Amino acid sequence: MEIVHVNNLQKAYGENIVLRGINFNANAGEIIGVIGKNGAGKSTFLEILMTLKPYDEGDVKVLSSELRTLSTQQIEHLRKNISAVLQPTQFYKTLKVVELLKLFKAYYNSSMDVEQIIKDFKLEPHRKKYFDKLSGGWKQIVSLAIAFLSEPKLLILDEPTTGLDPHMRNMLWTYITDYNKRTGGTVILTTHNMDEVELYCDKVMLLNEGINEVFDSTEGILSAGYKSINDFYLSKVSI
Numbered sequence: 001m002e003i004v005h006v007n008n009l010q011k012a013y014g015e016n017i018v019l020r021g022i023n024f025n026a027n028a029g030e031i032i033g034v035i036g037k038n039g040a041g042k043s044t045f046l047e048i049l050m051t052l053k054p055y056d057e058g059d060v061k062v063l064s065s066e067l068r069t070l071s072t073q074q075i076e077h078l079r080k081n082i083s084a085v086l087q088p089t090q091f092y093k094t095l096k097v098v099e100l101l102k103l104f105k106a107y108y109n110s111s112m113d114v115e116q117i118i119k120d121f122k123l124e125p126h127r128k129k130y131f132d133k134l135s136g137g138w139k140q141i142v143s144l145a146i147a148f149l150s151e152p153k154l155l156i157l158d159e160p161t162t163g164l165d166p167h168m169r170n171m172l173w174t175y176i177t178d179y180n181k182r183t184g185g186t187v188i189l190t191t192h193n194m195d196e197v198e199l200y201c202d203k204v205m206l207l208n209e210g211i212n213e214v215f216d217s218t219e220g221i222l223s224a225g226y227k228s229i230n231d232f233y234l235s236k237v238s239i
């Protein structure tokens with residue numbers, strides 16, 4: 001089942017043409033890594049999928065809805081089935097971690113167990129701390145835990161592991177892959193860590209000069225003769 005379908009997507013900020021014709025699709029249950037150098041347009045692409053940014057040309061279908069044709073109400077409905085963690089946030093100043101998780105559980109009407117989430121994300125020592133007072137990495141972990149709490153069909157993560165220590169990075173990837181196996185949820189993420197892409201992603205989209213220069217399975221790329229995804233990236237992308 002197709003979860004996302006993108007055809008000839010184009011997006012400019014004024015004179016700066018960032019996306020020049022992206023073709024992309026994500027099927028149910030896939031984990032897809034979007035890679036490319038700083039400023040390539042990865043976040044812009046994810047924000048469009050998340051219905052947070054308008055685009056200039058092309059078709060973008062998410063969970064069978066063509067974004068351009070949706071009313072505000074339909075967009076709100078669609079957003080309930082998508083979860084996203086974009087760049088780390090500074091809100092929720094006055095709530096403790098456990099209160100935040102309970103609040104979002106109620107908001108999403110989620111059947112997930114908050115105590116299990118606290119355990120899975122190693123949040124026990126931080127449960128009574130104010131979100132505002134957590135370190136950057138732990139804020140990110142809490143934001144990720146909240147994203148999973150909605151049991152989304154589509155999860156969009158912008159550099160989810162940046163700033164996490166190796167144990168937390170490992171914990172997050174274990175959670176993502178388990179979630180994906182358990183629920184069949186689709187995950188689209190950006191990262192600059194090519195080892196993670198190689199280990200955990202089914203498919204890779206390389207954004208370069210505004211187009212999807214490569215969109216292939218991780219295995220397909222490796223079987224083309226590259227030693228690693230890092231090797232592939234360095235060969236394909238110039239500074």
Ligand SMILES: Nc1ncnc2c1ncn2[C@@H]1O[C@H](COP(=O)(O)OP(=O)(O)OP(=O)(O)O)[C@@H](O)[C@H]1O
Nearest residue numbers: 013016018036037038039040041042043044045190
């Ligand atoms: N709101 C905005 N207004 C104007 N230009 C923007 C805006 N957001 C992004 N850009 C520009 O669009 C281009 C792509 O930015 P984007 O953040 O999508 O890239 P990225 O691949 O996610 O980069 P990075 O890896 O550094 O996070 C950059 O040239 C950036 O300056």
